[in-house]
Amino acid sequence: MPETDAFERISNAYYHLTSAEKKVADYVIIHQKDNQYMSISELAEACGVAEATVSRFVRRLGFKGFIAFKLAMANAIAGRSSGGNPLSGEISREDTVADMCQKLYAANVDAMEQTLSLLRPEALQAAGDLLKSAGMVLCMGQGGSMVVAQEAAHLFSTVFGNYFPVCDSHMQTIATIHLGEGDVILYFSYSGATRDMLEIVQLAKERKVKIILVTRFPKSPGAALADVVLQCGANESPIQMGSIAARIAMIFVVDMIFSEVCRRDLETCQTHRRMLADALAEKHL
Numbered sequence: 352m353p354e355t356d357a358f359e360r361i362s363n364a365y366y367h368l369t370s371a372e373k374k375v376a377d378y379v380i381i382h383q384k385d386n387q388y389m390s391i392s393e394l395a396e397a398c399g400v401a402e403a404t405v406s407r408f409v410r411r412l413g414f415k416g417f418i419a420f421k422l423a424m425a426n427a428i429a430g431r432s433s434g435g436n437p438l439s440g441e442i443s444r445e446d447t448v449a450d451m452c453q454k455l456y457a458a459n460v461d462a463m464e465q466t467l468s469l470l471r472p473e474a475l476q477a478a479g480d481l482l483k484s485a486g487m488v489l490c491m492g493q494g495g496s497m498v499v500a501q502e503a504a505h506l507f508s509t510v511f512g513n514y515f516p517v518c519d520s521h522m523q524t525i526a527t528i529h530l531g532e533g534d535v536i537l538y539f540s541y542s543g544a545t546r547d548m549l550e551i552v553q554l555a556k557e558r559k560v561k562i563i564l565v566t567r568f569p570k571s572p573g574a575a576l577a578d579v580v581l582q583c584g585a586n587e588s589p590i591q592m593g594s595i596a597a598r599i600a601m602i603f604v605v606d607m608i609f610s611e612v613c614r615r616d617l618e619t620c621q622t623h624r625r626m627l628a629d630a631l632a633e634k635h636l
Contacts, residue, residue: 375400492539
């Protein structure tokens with residue numbers, strides 16, 4: 352078997368591996384570029400297994416030793432990376448498990464890298480200003496974006512008591528009616544152009560409620576009405592609606608907003624999180 356078939360060997364042998372050997376396989380698949388530079392002891396430590404387990408793993412794949420395995424991995428990665436990264440495309444029926452995992456990994460990492468390059472620091476600071484001084488903050492979205500809105504409300508609630516998710520579109524309208532000047536809506540919409548979102552944003556503007564919109568498209572109808580636009584990455588085609596990569600890009604934005612607000616009063620935030628940890632500890636066995 353040629354050395355460039357390292358990933359295929361892992362895929363073919365995976366269900367015959369021991370649980371410890373599967374830990375090595377999983378790590379190697381996810382961290383393909385990293386493990387080719389690691390020693391056997393470093394790889395074993397990263398996987399939480401003994402060096403002997405790594406040795407058995409590479410021999411089970413048909414390699415004479417760890418060095419031969421690393422060389423095969425390096426050759427496979429180099430072959431797949433030539434002329435661009437073919438693993439960042441669509442999943443195909445011909446893909447191995449390793450191919451599929453690498454494609455998904457590449458897409459998710461690319462989504463965060465795009466987000467980091469697209470997000471303007473001044474917009475993040477402006478969002479922090481609004482949220483830090485806000486009375487009530489409602490987190491909203493539609494479809495898959497609502498999942499992100501719920502995650503945002505959950506994260507902020509670990510420190511602040513004025514963040515709430517509103518899921519149903521009718522309830523979003525009802526909740527917005529009760530908002531006023533000094534309140535904020537944190538809205539998540541990949542397209543920035545859904546009817547429900549535009550209705551909420553327009554209603555909020557009438558009530559002098561500030562809008563922070565997280566979207567892929569800064570020139571969308573929703574962005575034109577928002578007070579602050581936070582652009583996320585991840586290219587999502589119409590047949591990929593609700594993709595994990597798009598949600599990861601938005602959640603990355605949530606993490607940055609949360610950190611921007613918290614860093615303005617780190618001591619208070621740390622105190623609140625310790626209090627929460629103590630309270631939740633009672634719920635665990």
